[in-house]
Amino acid sequence: MTTDAEQKMQFLYALRSKGVTDMRVLSAMEKIDRGPFVTGIFTDRTYEDMPLPISCGQTISQPSVVGLMTQALNVQPRDKVLEVGTGSGYQAAILSQLGRRIYTVDRFRRLVREARHIFEAMDLSNITAITADGSRGLPDQAPFDRILVTAAAEDPPGPLLAQLRVGGIMVLPVGQSDTVQSLIRVERTETGFEYEELRQVRFVPLLEGLGQDG
Numbered sequence: 001m002t003t004d005a006e007q008k009m010q011f012l013y014a015l016r017s018k019g020v021t022d023m024r025v026l027s028a029m030e031k032i033d034r035g036p037f038v039t040g041i042f043t044d045r046t047y048e049d050m051p052l053p054i055s056c057g058q059t060i061s062q063p064s065v066v067g068l069m070t071q072a073l074n075v076q077p078r079d080k081v082l083e084v085g086t087g088s089g090y091q092a093a094i095l096s097q098l099g100r101r102i103y104t105v106d107r108f109r110r111l112v113r114e115a116r117h118i119f120e121a122m123d124l125s126n127i128t129a130i131t132a133d134g135s136r137g138l139p140d141q142a143p144f145d146r147i148l149v150t151a152a153a154e155d156p157p158g159p160l161l162a163q164l165r166v167g168g169i170m171v172l173p174v175g176q177s178d179t180v181q182s183l184i185r186v187e188r189t190e191t192g193f194e195y196e197e198l199r200q201v202r203f204v205p206l207l208e209g210l211g212q213d214g
């Protein structure tokens with residue numbers, strides 16, 4: 001049987017071997033235990049590099065994808081960050097180690113409530129979790145230095161582009177297919193937006209309106 005410590009070492013090794021090399025990201029992922037964010041019958045898979053089901057028919061992302069997206073976002077210590085798609089709260093918890101203030105929104109009230117409890121228990125006081133349709137962004141708190149979307153839209157939503165500060169970065173999966181999408185990195189410049197395609201990914205769709213808790 002492997003011990004907890006061995007499992008965690010293998011977890012970090014898997015991240016590195018899949019291209020997560022940024023030391024700040026790796027140490028955030030070492031510090032934030034994935035355990036509290038995984039529930040039910042899947043807890044024995046917590047430290048495997050795979051997405052897992054959570055409440056409301058959603059998923060906690062694959063750790064290496066969380067690492068690669070966080071790395072691409074290049075969060076700086078003074079940054080105000082918006083995450084669309086709280087899900088389990090795991091990604092937001094990683095971001096909380098890197099930025100100044102994290103706003104995370106999900107369309108399911110239940111997911112937001114469960115994530116808030118974990119943030120409180122872990123003393124992650126720089127995260128604000130809100131139930132909202134994140135495809136509209138969070139106009140009251142805009143502009144953001146960084147925006148991370150963890151659900152796939154056909155195109156980058158206009159309100160999110162508008163809420164990105166000049167010099168800011170947004171990372172999101174886009175594409176029409178349910179099975180495979182492109183992860184892209186958008187940088188807002190003085191004159192417009194620059195797009196870069198990073199890799200293929202698979203995320204649940206970005207849906208409009210609030211969800212019915214299940």
Ligand code: SAH
Nearest residue numbers: 060085087088091106107133134150206207
């Ligand atoms: N980042 C999460 C995984 C996200 S799964 C984690 O670390 O666990 C994608 C999430 O996006 C789901 O919880 C889904 O409810 C949410 N979502 C989909 N469309 C949304 C929208 N328009 N606004 C807010 N959240 C949305």
